[in-house]
Amino acid sequence: MNNLLKYIHSLTAFSDKSWKLLKPALIRKEFKKNEFLLREGQVCNSLFYIDEGYCKSYYEIDGVVKNIGFFFENDIATNINSFGNGLKSEFNIIACEPLTAVVFDKNKLFQAAKQAVEIETLGRNCIRLFASKQEEFSNLFKIYSAQERLEYIETKYPEILQRVSLSQLASFLGVSRETLSRIRKRRTLS
Amino acid sequence: MNNLLKYIHSLTAFSDKSWKLLKPALIRKEFKKNEFLLREGQVCNSLFYIDEGYCKSYYEIDGVVKNIGFFFENDIATNINSFGNGLKSEFNIIACEPLTAVVFDKNKLFQAAKQAVEIETLGRNCIRLFASKQEEFSNLFKIYSAQERLEYIETKYPEILQRVSLSQLASFLGVSRETLSRIRKRRTLS
DNA sequence: GTGATTTTGTGACGAATGTCACAGGTCATT
DNA sequence: AATGACCTGTGACATTCGTCACAAAATCAC
Known part of the structure; x- marks a missing residue:
């Protein structure tokens, strides 16, 4: 979890107490190449911190694959719309290499956030980064x-x-x- | 501020105490048509809740205007990258009609958020909505x-x-x- | 109302892109 | 070495799109 801790500290002030509260919400998980992190139709209840390897998100429309994002080490992969609103995901996330992730469980994360403002702030900052990146790529197509x-x-x-x-x-x-x-x-x- | 309060309640639980803490961070502001909410080169220190009218964000590249977003009543307009990281904005936000906004001041907002978790949570939810929308529009171009x-x-x-x-x-x-x-x-x- | 300004529609033509088809290359496995 | 799976390059051709030019329509200011 060392990489994750560095990542967190790069985003916000984070005490040992917050870390102890956060830990129960985290599980390290290995994915094989071509294993799904999230499938179309599922509700996304996780944030995936990518520790090693990379994955991609993609739509499959009429059998054709449309890649919409790549996530590498030190990125957070998720379906922000599904995660936030509890809606079914319209796209898949799949490991492109053998992949190690730290999985944030949504319910446990929200429990922990209620007990420590630093965790709430961390969440806000993660989402902010995610939004910045989406905005950046969205604008690429327009300009x-x-x-x-x-x-x-x-x-x-x-x-x-x-x-x-x-x-x-x-x-x-x-x-x-x-x-x-x-x-x-x-x-x-x- | 009635519309704003409804908007807030639609996003998260929000007590009267939180509202009293938040209020000093808010200023109602009128913009004339073609008046700038944010100019290229400025740092964005505000969130603009659109109460009436609408505005757009746009790049100006080699004299050509490239619109990147439209914001209507009950939307939050901002440059999330500039607001979050204190970087200079690369684009403008301009009123397309006479416009009434409730302006969130960044510093005062952050002060208030330290005193009430509900405000921190509100911020997270606003950003989450923003991220969802960016993701949605970004994907439009890919699929x-x-x-x-x-x-x-x-x-x-x-x-x-x-x-x-x-x-x-x-x-x-x-x-x-x-x-x-x-x-x-x-x-x-x- | 009238003239000016802005917005929209459209023709022509060149440039960019998608699609289909196929060839060659790389890599891992056997 | 042979096989198969996957990736890249390329030719041909139709489609789409951008650009320039100009006209028609709608909107605005006075």
């Missing part, structure tokens, strides 16, 4: 072309390119695999 | 075509279409004004 979106990812999130295949990245960038391949080619020629 | 995005807005957010002009909506949907006009035409013919 940039496909090529510019690729360049943005290359400069700001190079680790995605190193670990995620072109085919996987394509739907995340909102273009077809072939188009992404050609965008790359265009740029290496110029 | 839908321009036409499908328009249809999504038509069914889930018809008030946007009623109040926002086609030209304004276009950049929000990530297409040109002309293309949006033609998408409409295609659909009315079929």
Whole structure:
């Protein structure tokens, strides 16, 4: 849990007392490659702190996979809408590599938060980070072309390119695999 | 402040004591049409609860306006990244009509939140709603075509279409004004 | 009401993208 | 070495989209 503790301290002041209260809400869990963290139709009752490996969230529409997010070490993966409102998830989260996560149980987390404001504040900060990132990616599509979106990812999130295949990245960038391949080619020629 | 109070109660349990603590952090403020709530380069130290009228957030890139969000009555408008991290805003928020907002002052809000967990919880829930919406719109671009995005807005957010002009909506949907006009035409013919 | 301004519609044309099809490459397993 | 699964590149072609230009319609200010 060392990485998680560092992560928490980077977000907010957190006493030993809060940590002791939080611990019962946490379970370390291993996922095999292609194992689901969350399936479409389930209600998401967990936050997944990614300790090692990575996972992705994706819709499956008419049999076609549409990737909507990648989550690496030190990220929190969840369906914020399902987690917050108790609605069924419309997408899946699946391990892309063997993955180790620290799972926050929703009910136990809320119990703990009632006993320590620091935990409530931690929750707020986690959600804030999540919102910032969503906003960032949402705006990419409104202000940039496909090529510019690729360049943005290359400069700001190079680790995605190193670990995620072109085919996987394509739907995340909102273009077809072939188009992404050609965008790359265009740029290496110029 | 009646609308705001209803809004708060819809989000979380909120005692009179919390309300009294929160009140000093709030100021009702009127904005004229085309008046800025937030300008590019400023740090965002406020949450704007929209009581009447509406506003939009937009980037201005090479002189071209790119709308990234519309905020109507009972929405919270802010730059979550700037507000949370104290960074300069990269976009503007401007009133599209005469607008009445209740402005949450960041410092006073944080002071109040220290004294009442309910205020901290309210903050978490506001951010959660914000994150849900960002995620929703972000995913639109990854799973839908321009036409499908328009249809999504038509069914889930018809008030946007009623109040926002086609030209304004276009950049929000990530297409040109002309293309949006033609998408409409295609659909009315079929 | 009238003129000015803004908004919307539309034609033309080039650029970008999606789709289908197939070839070659990489990698792990046997 | 042979196999199969997966990933990447590329050609062909149709579709969609952006851009420029201009006209029509709606809205606003006076």
